[in-house]
Amino acid sequence: DSGVTQTPKHLITATGQRVTLRCSPRSGDLSVYWYQQSLDQGLQFLIQYYNGEERAKGNILERFSAQQFPDLHSELNLSSLELGDSALYFCASSAGQGDSPLHFGNGTRLTVT
Amino acid sequence: EDQVTQSPEALRLQEGESSSLNCSYTVSGLRGLFWYRQDPGKGPEFLFTLYSAGEEKEKERLKATLTKKESFLHITAPKPEDSATYLCAVQGRSSGNTGKLIFGQGTTLQVKP
Numbered sequence A: 001d002s003g004v005t006q007t008p009k010h011l012i013t014a015t016g017q018r019v020t021l022r023c024s025p026r027s028g029d030l031s032v033y034w035y036q037q038s039l040d041q042g043l044q045f046l047i048q049y050y051n052g053e054e055r056a057k058g059n060i061l062e063r064f065s066a067q068q069f070p071d072l073h074s075e076l077n078l079s080s081l082e083l084g085d086s087a088l089y090f091c092a093s094s095a096g097q098g099d100s101p102l103h104f105g106n107g108t109r110l111t112v113t
Numbered sequence B: 001e002d003q004v005t006q007s008p009e010a011l012r013l014q015e016g017e018s019s020s021l022n023c024s025y026t027v028s029g030l031r032g033l034f035w036y037r038q039d040p041g042k043g044p045e046f047l048f049t050l051y052s053a054g055e056e057k058e059k060e061r062l063k064a065t066l067t068k069k070e071s072f073l074h075i076t077a078p079k080p081e082d083s084a085t086y087l088c089a090v091q092g093r094s095s096g097n098t099g100k101l102i103f104g105q106g107t108t109l110q111v112k113p
Helices: none
Strands: A005-007 A010-013 A019-024 A031-038 A042-050 A053-057 A064-068 A074-078 A087-094 A108-112 B003-007 B010-014 B019-026 B030-038 B045-050 B056-059 B062-066 B070-075 B084-092 B107-112
Touching (some): A019 A108, B010 B019, B045 B056
Antiparallel strands (some): A087 A108, B030 B045, B030 B084
């Protein structure tokens, strides 16, 4: 058990809808990362927050947004969903801004129908 | 652009048959190379971090090594419970002081009894 908690585990929704994925980092970790994993793309970095502030941005679509709250949990919001957004979404956390190994949760499987 | 290529894509071994997985990387200033193990339906589990050429790390039947262009994950006398997808990731200077990792596509290992 990595200590990173993601909810929900599964999410099925229709095209055009909006969903929110939630992540609680390991106790004491200040950084939260979001990754998308699809069969053809592998693990792709979306965004990193450190202590409430955005630190790094990857190939995150404009329809996607994230935030980290004062209690350090994070939410990833996906809107105007398309079939191609179906994937596993992983949250990871680390102690520092950039030199710690990342510890991953077990992901949220999103299916857009 | 930082890139990671893993080979082979899939590997089948008999129990006890040792082998190696390869991770070739191109990065502008390596800050760290990471190995993860991912079981079906789970998030990646951290195994090792390597920082400089010549460095080696071991954990049970696994040994990771690093050169200036590639890393190897050696599996000695594997057991069926070693079956998983092994992911390699790099953190380069272009990521600044962030924890952004670039992942390879992974090698799926199956160990038969």
